[in-house]
Amino acid sequence: MSIQTALGSKFAGELIGPDDPxxxxxxxxxxxxxxxxxxxxxxxxxPEDVQAALAYARERELVVAVRGGGHSASGxxxxxxxxxxxxxxxxxxxxxxxxxxxxxxxGLTWGEFxxxxxxxxxxxxxxxxxxxxxxxxxxxxxxxxLERICGITCDSLISAQVVTAAGRVLRAxxxxxxxxxxxxxxxxxxxxxxxxxxFRLHPVGPIVYAGMILHPRAAAGALLRFYRDFMAEAxxxxxxxxxxxxxxxxxxxxxxxxxxxxxxLIVLYAGDPxxxxxxxxxxxxxxxxxxxxxxxxxxxxxxxxxxxxHPWGIGYYAKADYMHELPDEAIDAMIDKVxxxxxxxxxxxxxxxxxxxARADRSTMALEAPNVPWYYMCMAxxxxxxxAEHETTWARALMQTMRPWTVDKAPPNFISKDEGPGxxxxxxxxEKFEQLVALKDKFDPDNVFSLNQNVPPSITPG
Ligand SMILES: Cc1cc2nc3c(=O)[nH]c(=O)nc-3n(C[C@H](O)[C@H](O)[C@H](O)COP(=O)(O)OP(=O)(O)OC[C@H]3O[C@@H](n4cnc5c(N)ncnc54)[C@H](O)[C@@H]3O)c2cc1C
Numbered sequence: 001m002s003i004q005t006a007l008g009s010k011f012a013g014e015l016i017g018p019d020d021p022x023x024x025x026x027x028x029x030x031x032x033x034x035x036x037x038x039x040x041x042x043x044x045x046x047p048e049d050v051q052a053a054l055a056y057a058r059e060r061e062l063v064v065a066v067r068g069g070g071h072s073a074s075g076x077x078x079x080x081x082x083x084x085x086x087x088x089x090x091x092x093x094x095x096x097x098x099x100x101x102x103x104x105x106x107g108l109t110w111g112e113f114x115x116x117x118x119x120x121x122x123x124x125x126x127x128x129x130x131x132x133x134x135x136x137x138x139x140x141x142x143x144x145x146l147e148r149i150c151g152i153t154c155d156s157l158i159s160a161q162v163v164t165a166a167g168r169v170l171r172a173x174x175x176x177x178x179x180x181x182x183x184x185x186x187x188x189x190x191x192x193x194x195x196x197x198x199f200r201l202h203p204v205g206p207i208v209y210a211g212m213i214l215h216p217r218a219a220a221g222a223l224l225r226f227y228r229d230f231m232a233e234a235x236x237x238x239x240x241x242x243x244x245x246x247x248x249x250x251x252x253x254x255x256x257x258x259x260x261x262x263x264x265l266i267v268l269y270a271g272d273p274x275x276x277x278x279x280x281x282x283x284x285x286x287x288x289x290x291x292x293x294x295x296x297x298x299x300x301x302x303x304x305x306x307x308x309x310h311p312w313g314i315g316y317y318a319k320a321d322y323m324h325e326l327p328d329e330a331i332d333a334m335i336d337k338v339x340x341x342x343x344x345x346x347x348x349x350x351x352x353x354x355x356x357x358a359r360a361d362r363s364t365m366a367l368e369a370p371n372v373p374w375y376y377m378c379m380a381x382x383x384x385x386x387x388a389e390h391e392t393t394w395a396r397a398l399m400q401t402m403r404p405w406t407v408d409k410a411p412p413n414f415i416s417k418d419e420g421p422g423x424x425x426x427x428x429x430x431e432k433f434e435q436l437v438a439l440k441d442k443f444d445p446d447n448v449f450s451l452n453q454n455v456p457p458s459i460t461p462g
Contacts, residue, residue, distance in 0.1 A: 069133020148355030186367025209276025211294030
């Protein structure tokens with residue numbers, strides 16, 4: 001019997017197995033260090049396809065991986081020998097401009113999402129690299145340049161359509177399957193395959209005052225101190241972040257800076273561009289940068305700014321932590337440690353929180369985002385596989401260096417496999433973690449969805 005027959009005549013999507021010509025391409029995910037060979041990739045066009053794929057997997061006891069944009073650092077969205085339920089073909093968009101809401105297929109990337117919503121000058125806090133999927137990011141992290149004004153991504157979630165492990169298609173919202181809705185906001189892919197997200201949309205752009213400023217690394221300490229003090233007084237409209245990175249060896253960087261250690265600011269004012277120019281002037285006028293590209297620009301261009309530094313297929317390992325304070329000693333320690341990375345792609349990004357991020361009622365969701373002023377993401381990236389071990393070890397060491405100033409919580413998406421289950425539990429806190437286990441018992445008692453930052457059911461499936 002062919003796989004297509006086994007899946008049923010209702011399966012409308014594409015099935016790709018190891019003997020098919022598109023297999024090598026289809027099994028790849030963003031992280032080039034992940035090399036897994038699934039038995040089948042089921043590219044699903046809607047909830048019925050997902051139901052069929054889940055039934056097929058259940059009958060054959062296949063491991064299930066679920067994929068949106070394929071950005072999982074730990075490679076959870078692919079597997080060896082099992083089935084990949086790929087939601088990428090689901091790209092429908094339905095926007096109600098009057099009500100400022102929209103329904104979006106789970107397979108959209110943030111680039112596609114932003115392009116559709118910005119046609120109406122609307123947005124939701126989205127990932128900082130355009131090829132990240134809306135699905136994985138919304139379900140378990142949700143940080144982006146707009147979080148100080150719009151909150152974390154799932155703060156704007158109104159409802160989701162989900163196919164559960166048992167193959168039921170449910171809508172989850174504050175009024176319908178409210179417990180599942182609570183779990184989807186931060187609990188990751190533990191409870192089902194999301195096929196559609198409904199968001200509340202916020203007026204942003206289409207033109208914002210924004211850009212990038214690049215200084216020599218020698219200025220990093222003074223620049224970050226200035227930025228820290230500036231952000232302590234900034235209004236919610238001010239977004240962006242500080243980066244320790246290598247200046248790209250590109251013609252738009254002055255020759256002296258090309259390929260050199262640098263300190264950068266991404267600045268963004270999510271309001272009137274003229275007001276933005278006035279408000280951001282102290283950051284723009286500070287010091288003697290190599291490069292200053294700050295002007296009114298499309299919000300979609302801001303979202304694309306980090307794309308060239310994150311090419312698909314690069315080796316990738318990430319760490320993130322919330323910081324309860326950013327004293328001078330933390331700044332100096334971080335700059336010193338980042339100087340020890342070897343790959344020119346590796347960098348560290350420091351993001352100011354506060355504003356809408358801080359005001360959200362976290363009891364309405366599984367995600368536990370502490371009310372702290374800063375958050376760092378440390379991105380170890382390499383093209384040369386020989387650098388993998390050095391960069392990974394470096395990222396782990398950086399995390400230890402930052403310990404005195406961090407809280408023991410991270411957005412689940414940034415908890416890597418090697419950190420162990422204790423880190424996940426600590427990030428949710430005991431009470432929320434127990435609530436998540438109860439939800440897992442209800443919606444996925446056999447742990448069908450195990451390839452994720454896994455919340456195991458209370459009784460391990462035998
Ligand atoms: C270069 C890069 C930049 C990033 N930038 C940011 C950032 O700015 N802000 C931020 O918050 N995070 C960021 N991340 C982390 C990102 O949020 C996570 O990696 C996230 O999982 C990516 O979502 P995805 O759909 O692309 O992932 P995938 O790899 O496709 O999926 C990851 C996991 O999400 C779950 N999942 C995916 N699709 C579905 C679905 N349809 N239904 C149910 N579960 C599903 C599954 O458990 C899956 O294992 C970044 C990651 C990378 C690699």
